Amino acid sequence: MIMTQHPTLATLAADLEAGRTSARKLVDQCLARINDASGEGARAFIQVDAEGAIAAAEAMDALRKANAAPSPFAGIPISIKDLFDIKGQITRAGSRALDDNPRAEADAPAVARLRRAGFVVIGRTNMTEFAYSGIGLNPHYGTPKCAWRREVGHVPGGSSAGAAVSVVDGMAHAGLGTDTGGSCRIPAAFNGIVGFKPSQYRVPRDGAVPLSFSLDSVGPLARSVQCCATLDSVLADEPVTELTARSVQGMRLAVPTTVALDDLDDAVAEAFERALEQLARAGAVVERVAIPEFLDVAPMSAKGGFAAAESYAWHRYLIVAHGEVYDPRVRERIMRGESQSAADYVDLVSARKSLIARAAVRLAPYDALVMPTAAITPPAIAELADDKAFTKANLLSLRNCTLINMIDGCAISLPCHREGEVPVGLMLAAVSGADRRIFELAAGMEALIRG
Numbered sequence: 001m002i003m004t005q006h007p008t009l010a011t012l013a014a015d016l017e018a019g020r021t022s023a024r025k026l027v028d029q030c031l032a033r034i035n036d037a038s039g040e041g042a043r044a045f046i047q048v049d050a051e052g053a054i055a056a057a058e059a060m061d062a063l064r065k066a067n068a069a070p071s072p073f074a075g076i077p078i079s080i081k082d083l084f085d086i087k088g089q090i091t092r093a094g095s096r097a098l099d100d101n102p103r104a105e106a107d108a109p110a111v112a113r114l115r116r117a118g119f120v121v122i123g124r125t126n127m128t129e130f131a132y133s134g135i136g137l138n139p140h141y142g143t144p145k146c147a148w149r150r151e152v153g154h155v156p157g158g159s160s161a162g163a164a165v166s167v168v169d170g171m172a173h174a175g176l177g178t179d180t181g182g183s184c185r186i187p188a189a190f191n192g193i194v195g196f197k198p199s200q201y202r203v204p205r206d207g208a209v210p211l212s213f214s215l216d217s218v219g220p221l222a223r224s225v226q227c228c229a230t231l232d233s234v235l236a237d238e239p240v241t242e243l244t245a246r247s248v249q250g251m252r253l254a255v256p257t258t259v260a261l262d263d264l265d266d267a268v269a270e271a272f273e274r275a276l277e278q279l280a281r282a283g284a285v286v287e288r289v290a291i292p293e294f295l296d297v298a299p300m301s302a303k304g305g306f307a308a309a310e311s312y313a314w315h316r317y318l319i320v321a322h323g324e325v326y327d328p329r330v331r332e333r334i335m336r337g338e339s340q341s342a343a344d345y346v347d348l349v350s351a352r353k354s355l356i357a358r359a360a361v362r363l364a365p366y367d368a369l370v371m372p373t374a375a376i377t378p379p380a381i382a383e384l385a386d387d388k389a390f391t392k393a394n395l396l397s398l399r400n401c402t403l404i405n406m407i408d409g410c411a412i413s414l415p416c417h418r419e420g421e422v423p424v425g426l427m428l429a430a431v432s433g434a435d436r437r438i439f440e441l442a443a444g445m446e447a448l449i450r451g
Helices: 009-018 021-035 050-065 109-116 163-166 187-191 225-235 264-281 292-300 305-325 328-340 342-365 387-406 434-445
Strands: 047-048 077-081 120-125 175-179 194-197 217-222 252-255 284-290 368-372 410-414 425-430
Touching: 009 021, 009 225, 009 368, 021 047, 021 050, 021 077, 021 120, 047 163, 050 120, 077 163, 109 120, 109 225, 120 163, 120 284, 163 175, 163 187, 163 194, 163 217, 175 194, 175 305, 187 194, 187 425, 194 225, 217 225, 225 252, 225 387, 225 410, 225 434, 264 284, 264 368, 284 342, 292 342, 292 387, 305 328, 342 368, 387 410, 387 425, 410 434, 425 434
Parallel strands: 077 120, 077 175, 252 284, 252 368
Antiparallel strands: 047 120, 175 217, 194 217, 194 410, 368 425, 410 425
């Protein structure tokens, strides 16, 4: 999808090069949207560095004038999830438990790479506390509303909640997020933008508060496939190249009938099936296949899985000191890790290794898996005051994305709803290392599936 109301990175780069805009103008426009009292800026951002963003923008304008801009994207404002270290700032991870942390002495590598390309860091975006939910609620800083039916107030998706809202509302032109079980893709799906989860090894996770060492990935949220591909190259420290879209004709796409199509909201099922029909009419080979390996994922998570075990290891002393200020729903999920034994964890590691190997063999004949990003549409915030309703919605939002993290894959979420409909994401996924292929496939079908 290419957003009509806000420009892509390529459009902005062309405007900067031609002198039709400037970095300072872009930053001023984003700051105006953040500060709009009728908008979501106060909830989408935990901290806005207006002074630093203006100074960086003016520096990029001066460099461009001297023909020394570090990249065509120099001067474009980007938001940073509150999980990442930014030099001179406190990293709170959407919590109040880290309020007394020292200020970061250096940027996280992902942030540093964006700055090196000239992107302007405009602020830290709100998120689920410690990234532990696919819904996006935050009792400490408020919950930004997703783009759909804002007067009602629907969840933004998590955990990179503010990142998605900042992009869809034009408060930044891209967002840096993380993805452990869908935290880039779910907010993208719920807000009608594009979100990408790379192969884990490609982008350093240093300088970011971890949720699960085994599953965390660092990825972008933006307005088009090419935008995400550009940011992914910067984050992976690779040359930025123009994406070559693959023809839909002949694409080999597997629709998993195991787990991924269970309990879909009607709107999700309708938009997804319509997208499949469009792809098939355009010549894609769409095959519905059983993926029995996916049946292993829920049992592996029965005691909380990697996220509970590894987050508990990181949080156990902090909870003793400041557990009373945690979101109770987040603290409860972390504490599930306390009851896991060393043997449980060893079994989990072994089971995942087997799962990854078996899934790779199963998926080898196909270019990509295709499935709904989330089984549900974004629920109303008011409906989730009840813990049972929250737990059900959280599990259904995370389920499909988690399948891909557990097989150590890469994946992208594309909007597949029509204008005016509730946002629905279509996910393309493949095994680790297939990132470029996923981008090329996604670029080929991006406009088609919105028809």
